[in-house]
Amino acid sequence: MSYRRKQIVIAYALLLPAIIYFTIFFFGPIAVELWASFYSGQPMVGESSFIGLGNYTRALSDALVHRSLSATMIYSFGSTILTICFALLFAAVLAGPTKANNTVRAILFFPYIVSFVIGGLMWRAILDPFTGILNAALISLNLPTQSWLADPDAAIWVLVFVSSWKDIGYATLIYIAAIQGIPGHLYDAARVDGARPTDQMRDITLPLLMPTTLFLAVTLGISSLQELALPYLMTGGGPANSTRLYSLHVYETAFQDLNLGYSSALSFLMFLFILLVTFLQFRLLHRDIRHV
Amino acid sequence: MTYFRKAGTLALILGTTAGTSTLAETLTVYFNAGHAYHTYLEVIEQFEADNPGWEVALERYQWPDMRTKLVADFAGGTTPDLVAEPGGWVTEFAEQGHLTPLGDFIEQDSDYGFPEDWQDSSVAKNTLDGEIYAVQIHLTCATLLYNVDMLSEAGFDGPPTNWEEFREVAIATTGGGKYGFAPNPSIAYYFPWLYQNGADWYDADAHEMTFGSDAAMEAIQFVGDLIHKDRAAPPPIQGADYEGPQKLFTAGRAAMIITGPWDVRPIKEGNPDLNWAVAPSLTHKEQRTMQGGVSLMIPAEAEHPEMAWELTKRLTAVDVEVATALQYGMTMPRKSWLENEEIANDPILSAFGSCLPYSQGTTTEISRSGAPVSQLETIYLGAIDEVVYGGAQAADVMPAAEDEANQLLSQ
Numbered sequence: 001m002s003y004r005r006k007q008i009v010i011a012y013a014l015l016l017p018a019i020i021y022f023t024i025f026f027f028g029p030i031a032v033e034l035w036a037s038f039y040s041g042q043p044m045v046g047e048s049s050f051i052g053l054g055n056y057t058r059a060l061s062d063a064l065v066h067r068s069l070s071a072t073m074i075y076s077f078g079s080t081i082l083t084i085c086f087a088l089l090f091a092a093v094l095a096g097p098t099k100a101n102n103t104v105r106a107i108l109f110f111p112y113i114v115s116f117v118i119g120g121l122m123w124r125a126i127l128d129p130f131t132g133i134l135n136a137a138l139i140s141l142n143l144p145t146q147s148w149l150a151d152p153d154a155a156i157w158v159l160v161f162v163s164s165w166k167d168i169g170y171a172t173l174i175y176i177a178a179i180q181g182i183p184g185h186l187y188d189a190a191r192v193d194g195a196r197p198t199d200q201m202r203d204i205t206l207p208l209l210m211p212t213t214l215f216l217a218v219t220l221g222i223s224s225l226q227e228l229a230l231p232y233l234m235t236g237g238g239p240a241n242s243t244r245l246y247s248l249h250v251y252e253t254a255f256q257d258l259n260l261g262y263s264s265a266l267s268f269l270m271f272l273f274i275l276l277v278t279f280l281q282f283r284l285l286h287r288d289i290r291h292v
Numbered sequence: 293m294t295y296f297r298k299a300g301t302l303a304l305i306l307g308t309t310a311g312t313s314t315l316a317e318t319l320t321v322y323f324n325a326g327h328a329y330h331t332y333l334e335v336i337e338q339f340e341a342d343n344p345g346w347e348v349a350l351e352r353y354q355w356p357d358m359r360t361k362l363v364a365d366f367a368g369g370t371t372p373d374l375v376a377e378p379g380g381w382v383t384e385f386a387e388q389g390h391l392t393p394l395g396d397f398i399e400q401d402s403d404y405g406f407p408e409d410w411q412d413s414s415v416a417k418n419t420l421d422g423e424i425y426a427v428q429i430h431l432t433c434a435t436l437l438y439n440v441d442m443l444s445e446a447g448f449d450g451p452p453t454n455w456e457e458f459r460e461v462a463i464a465t466t467g468g469g470k471y472g473f474a475p476n477p478s479i480a481y482y483f484p485w486l487y488q489n490g491a492d493w494y495d496a497d498a499h500e501m502t503f504g505s506d507a508a509m510e511a512i513q514f515v516g517d518l519i520h521k522d523r524a525a526p527p528p529i530q531g532a533d534y535e536g537p538q539k540l541f542t543a544g545r546a547a548m549i550i551t552g553p554w555d556v557r558p559i560k561e562g563n564p565d566l567n568w569a570v571a572p573s574l575t576h577k578e579q580r581t582m583q584g585g586v587s588l589m590i591p592a593e594a595e596h597p598e599m600a601w602e603l604t605k606r607l608t609a610v611d612v613e614v615a616t617a618l619q620y621g622m623t624m625p626r627k628s629w630l631e632n633e634e635i636a637n638d639p640i641l642s643a644f645g646s647c648l649p650y651s652q653g654t655t656t657e658i659s660r661s662g663a664p665v666s667q668l669e670t671i672y673l674g675a676i677d678e679v680v681y682g683g684a685q686a687a688d689v690m691p692a693a694e695d696e697a698n699q700l701l702s703q
Contacts, residue, residue: 238677
């Protein structure tokens with residue numbers, strides 16, 4: 001056996017545990033789900049029959065799917081953009097050697113390590129119209145109280161805010177690392193040319209942070225498109241289905257209505273949708289960066 | 293050689309011990325996390341003492357998690373022996389062949405008192421095509437709870453008995469950061485209004501949704517008007533649970549709520565000094581309310597159905613029902629429980645108990661049809677929310693939602 005061939009055999013032998021793991025726990029279930037999506041009812045569990053693309057065509061005309069997809073888009077784009085904008089702002093301030101920036105970084109990062117369940121329940125308590133501290137603060141300022149989660153138009157934005165609150169610390173740390181990785185001589189040269197801090201930010205920092213922004217946009221976007229815990233805990237999908245995100249709809253279709261075939265098709269459609277969104281993000285944000 | 297002999301003897305002893313421990317049989321029971329009362333734990337302890345070699349693995353879940361687990365169990369063919377369910381699951385799972393029919397067990401245990409000692413509606417809802425698939429362990433209904441002091445201060449000697457009086461009391465007791473009525477966001481709590489107005493959300497004979505009928509819309513509009521027109525109620529507090537109104541009531545910030553016996557204990561513990569009482573359900577066109585409760589069912593693939601039945605009998609014995617009710621405020625399905633002297637002398641339990649005969653399950657009929665209940669509820673609750681949160685007129689949103697639901701039903 002040649003040296004190269006030996007290397008290949010050893011490499012595959014070392015990879016084998018991971019290949020087995022991913023086949024059993026990832027690719028296997030995905031294949032089973034794809035198969036189940038072509039059946040009506042409860043494939044593997046109860047009565048079902050092959051209906052081809054029936055579940056997919058039904059999803060295209062299902063008003064509940066349309067509504068949940070629309071809410072998910074608002075939630076995903078809203079929380080991703082809000083998180084990235086604020087993270088960039090915080091990172092620009094905290095990247096330098098400012099006083100107490102380690103403390104501020106720790107405070108910003110803290111929500112990220114808190115479980116979503118705890119964070120969701122905490123915000124529900126804060127936003128409670130009768131016992132929440134937010135309304136108590138409004139009362140102390142002689143301002144009218146609000147039913148934060150009772151307004152169908154506002155509830156989704158409250159979820160966007162809570163999601164961003166949780167992720168901003170993480171995104172800020174990533175941005176700080178990226179900013180600190182930008183060569184200092186670029187700024188020196190810009191200053192010599194008379195560039196103001198805003199010019200440096202626009203012409204040096206932001207373009208060089210594009211790969212980081214792309215990474216954050218993709219990872220935050222994917223996780224928010226799959227969000228289930230927050231609407232499940234904070235609003236139950238209401239009011240008036242305004243916070244009924246796609247994953248919550250799929251979960252209820254599978255485990256409340258026991259329509260496993262249809263829910264499998266809905267899951268696959270979301271998989272395709274995430275692929276499409278990720279592809280678009282790469283096309284729109286990907287830039288070839290070279291440090292001169 | 294001696295060393296090997298000793299090692300062999302040790303291995304034999306260990307093997308024998310291990311063999312003995314694997315002889316123990318386990319009865320797996322899925323139970324609601326909030327219902328693992330001490331009275332039931334004592335029954336289980338006694339069950340294990342009376343059946344040496346048996347142990348009960350009581351797995352506690354919240355209802356949605358339990359359903360998710362159970363569906364996965366059915367798929368995998370490894371089911372528990374006994375499952376508590378919150379209503380609606382029995383006929384649904386029985387229809388799919390996942391449950392053990394209980395006819396043979398009931399026949400061989402005629403002194404158990406089932407079904408003649410159970411409220412008729414609790415037996416009917418666990419029956420499919422003449423075969424019984426579950427035994428009710430809790431039977432509940434929602435009715436009116438009122439703050440005696442708040443009503444008294446507003447000049448009312450007793451609770452309202454109909455919708456007009458209810459509205460009058462709600463308006464009169466509202467003010468100073470307090471509300472006359474605190475509605476609940478959960479869909480089940482809208483059914484008493486529907487029923488009392490002679491409406492329902494589903495017509496089993498025609499197999500169609502009927503929540504767009506005039507009577508159904510009038511009922512939802514009544515609740516919407518209490519919030520937006522009379523300002524006598526806040527919009528329901530959103531959330532995954534249904535404790536909001538109870539918390540307001542316990543804090544003395546709501547004069548009236550509609551709820552069931554599950555809120556008795558939190559109210560008593562949350563505010564022992566609160567002067568409150570339970571009233572019969574309101575009457576509009578008729579006096580009716582929604583029914584809830586829990587049943588015990590044995591999966592078709594249960595490993596130990598006989599022992600599961602034995603435990604079921606013990607958990608639903610009348611003395612256990614009485615002890616559980618007195619300690620936890622839960623209401624029970626046995627007629628002899630309602631007739632028990634201690635229960636009759638308890639003003640709260642007897643008041644809830646008096647509502648049981650005119651209560652009815654909200655999803656019993658539609659679950660039998662195999663309809664996607666959850667999605668239909670989503671459509672219906674979405675329309676209700678438009679009225680109670682958005683201030684829309686029921687007549688503007690309900691008919692379209694009904695059409696959407698019927699379209700889904702026809703699929």
